[in-house]
Amino acid sequence: MPVINKQKTTKTATLSRNSEATKTQLLDAAEVEFAVTGLIGARMEAIAAHTGVTKATIYYYFPSKEELYRAVLGRCFTEALGMMEQLQLDCLPADAALVRLLEQMLDCMSQNPRIGSILSLEAIQNKGKYYPKHLGDLLYGTIIEILNQGMTAGVFRELEPRHTAVNIVGTCTFYFTAQENLKYLWPGKRLLGKDLLQRHRQESIDLIMAGVRN
């Protein structure tokens, strides 16, 4: 393993055996593990092994399994939050804004389907204890706002915005979280392959838009 440090004496930016990289790798491995097993089911040993370090190394970076879980959630949803914030929907009419938001959500799930699994497990196993409410507020708040706007403008039919928002999010996530139960519906095809994903994206947007439009 050559090349550890590129800059030599830039403050504390570079660390001896590259602790920043190790930490990131641990978070990556932990994300995968938590996305399959949830908090309780996750094995610290498995996370360590997958990272190529010993279990004790995890405790060098994170005080406990629970805090590691919090860190994983934090990183996931900071990402998602960033994507949401750069959407700039205010200047768009309601229907265009909703299409844009749907595209973003579906692409987000395609890029990292683990987010959906983690949130599902979080709800089912931990009763939402670690659920990042500010993300929920932002996501559901944005959808509800768009729906209200659309109703006022007359482009959307009269609907209950909160229930509809929940159903929209459900539509954007189910395909990904239930993947493994659904795969036999498309024998021999990869559900996260380019063509099926593309098709699913379009079908989901069409269904929702037809569902809300007047």
Add this chain to the structure above:
Amino acid sequence: MPVINKQKTTKTATLSRNSEATKTQLLDAAEVEFAVTGLIGARMEAIAAHTGVTKATIYYYFPSKEELYRAVLGRCFTEALGMMEQLQLDCLPADAALVRLLEQMLDCMSQNPRIGSILSLEAIQNKGKYYPKHLGDLLYGTIIEILNQGMTAGVFRELEPRHTAVNIVGTCTFYFTAQENLKYLWPGKRLLGKDLLQRHRQESIDLIMAGVRN
């Protein structure tokens, strides 16, 4: 605890300390446990304690944790299958048939939201290893058939039936499985309470029907 047996000598129907009842109670407790933790996370001790017996009693009835899990799944989906089969949708036009099916699915989830959780966990944790394919075939097969029929009849728009079927099931389940993450959207209200449930049922049906109709 008085009254154990009502009929006295009806074959082997009545058992000494009522084994049939114990078995049912064990399955009930196991269903609750598995619906929260999944197969790997479930604690046999917890299932036993909740039933009011010792752990060893479970092994008197079931050879292993895995077989207990299989038995729980079996019972859940025999129920669901029974509900599906008595629907009699063949004689109905596509749109009425879909409404009927949606009502049934939503009511099924309302009555036992654990089904959705168990299926979600099954997909995420076990990669669908124990997923009852015959149930999936029946459910998705029925929806796809109705959608095709509706397109032929011209009452439904041109859509891809499989993706749409997945989205329909997603809409019918997400509210229930993600309950605990969503509760803060309705502060002070019970998501599975009569009024919210009723409202959600109607909103979901409206969204889907508007989404598929021509």
Add this chain to the structure above:
DNA sequence: AAATTTACTGACTCATTAGTTAGTTTAACC
């Protein structure tokens, strides 16, 4: 090059867990 700090490990502890077994209690049948 010696001293110090940072990154990391091996070998532990103690709690928990699936599964077992030998034995006990309760009811059923004669």
Add this chain to the structure above:
DNA sequence: GGTTAAACTAACTAATGAGTCAGTAAATTT
């Protein structure tokens, strides 16, 4: 009322898992 079989338990085993700690190796500083 004594025998037998079914229902159930207490007390185990063996394995695994979260978390600890003393110590080592590599890099950085002096």
